[in-house]
Amino acid sequence: MKFGVIRFPDSCDEVDALLACERVPGATAELLWHGDRDLHGADAVVVPGGFSYGDDLRVDAIARFSPVMESVISFSREGGLVLGICNGFQVLCEAGLLPGALLPNVELRFICRQVDVHVVQADGPFPGECSAGEILSIPVKHTTGRYYAPPDVLQSLDAHGQIVLTTPPDGNPNGSTNDIAGVRKDAGNVFGLMPHPEHAVDELTGSTDGLKIFESMAARAHA
Amino acid sequence: MRARVLVRPKEGILDPQGVAVERALPALGFEGVANVHVGRLIELDVEDPAQLPEMCQKLLANPLIEDYEILKGV
Numbered sequence: 001m002k003f004g005v006i007r008f009p010d011s012c013d014e015v016d017a018l019l020a021c022e023r024v025p026g027a028t029a030e031l032l033w034h035g036d037r038d039l040h041g042a043d044a045v046v047v048p049g050g051f052s053y054g055d056d057l058r059v060d061a062i063a064r065f066s067p068v069m070e071s072v073i074s075f076s077r078e079g080g081l082v083l084g085i086c087n088g089f090q091v092l093c094e095a096g097l098l099p100g101a102l103l104p105n106v107e108l109r110f111i112c113r114q115v116d117v118h119v120v121q122a123d124g125p126f127p128g129e130c131s132a133g134e135i136l137s138i139p140v141k142h143t144t145g146r147y148y149a150p151p152d153v154l155q156s157l158d159a160h161g162q163i164v165l166t167t168p169p170d171g172n173p174n175g176s177t178n179d180i181a182g183v184r185k186d187a188g189n190v191f192g193l194m195p196h197p198e199h200a201v202d203e204l205t206g207s208t209d210g211l212k213i214f215e216s217m218a219a220r221a222h223a
Numbered sequence: 224m225r226a227r228v229l230v231r232p233k234e235g236i237l238d239p240q241g242v243a244v245e246r247a248l249p250a251l252g253f254e255g256v257a258n259v260h261v262g263r264l265i266e267l268d269v270e271d272p273a274q275l276p277e278m279c280q281k282l283l284a285n286p287l288i289e290d291y292e293i294l295k296g297v
Binding site for chain 1: 232236237239240243282285287288
C-alpha cells in the first residue's frame with residue numbers, strides 16, 4: 001500500500017512522517033504538495049505537523065482551503081483513511097473532518113516531552129494494531145494542543161467511542177478537556193492526535209510505539 | 224468601507240491569556256479588575272460589507288471557540 005504525506009508551506013514534520021510510513025513492511029510513501037489536487041494514488045493520507053502557512057491568523061485557519069485539502073476531504077468521504085498529527089489534527093478540525101478545536105496550552109508555553117498516551121479505543125483502523133488499555137510512549141511538541149469541544153459534542157464523542165487516546169490526568173501536558181489526546185470521526189476513518197507517532201519509530205529516540213499507528217493504517221487501507 | 228472585527232474567546236472557555244492579565248494587574252496595584260479576556264482585532268477595507276459575517280464564519284473566527292463582533296464604518 002501507499003501512504004501520501006501532505007507538505008504545506010511551513011510543514012516541518014513531513015519528512016519524519018514519510019520515513020515512519022516507509023518503515024511499515026510493504027508500504028511506500030510519497031510527499032503530496034499542498035497546491036496539487038492529485039493524491040497520486042495514495043491508499044491512506046497523513047496530514048503532518050508543523051506550522052502550515054506560518055499559523056497566520058489562527059493555528060491552521062488557512063491550510064484547510066488549500067487545493068490538496070479539497071481532495072483529502074473527498075477522499076475521507078469515500079472512506080479513505082486520514083491521519084492528522086498535531087498541526088495536521090488542527091487542520092482536520094478546522095476543515096470539519098473532526099469535531100472540536102485546539103486551543104492554546106493552558107500554561108501558554110511550548111511543550112516538548114515524552115508522554116504516556118493511553119489507548120482508549122482500539123477497534124477500527126485507528127489504532128487497530130494496539131490494544132485498549134495499552135500505554136504508548138510518544139512525544140508531544142506543541143503550543144496549541146488543548147483539545148476543546150462543547151459539552152454536547154463531548155458526550156456524543158464518548159457515547160460513540162470516538163475518544164481514542166487520552167493522557168493520564170496527572171500527566172496532561174496542555175489542559176485538554178477530559179485529558180483528550182486523540183479523537184476520530186464517527187465513521188472511524190479519520191483520526192487526529194496531538195502526540196507525534198512519527199517521532200517514536202526508532203529505539204534511538206527512546207520508543208517505537210508510534211510505529212503502531214502507521215501499521216494500523218497500512219493494515220486497514222484499501223491497497 | 225473600513226470595518227473592524229473583534230474576535231474573542233467564547234464565554235465559558237478557559238482563556239489563559241485573560242487569566243494571566245487578570246493576575247498581573249493587581250500585582251501592579253490595579254485592584255478591582257475582573258472578567259478579563261484577550262482577543263484580537265482585525266481591521267479591513269471591504270467593498271461589500273454584507274460579506275463580513277460570512278468572512279467571519281469561514282475564516283476570521285472559528286465560531287466553535289470564538290465570538291465575533293463586526294463594527295462597520297470605523
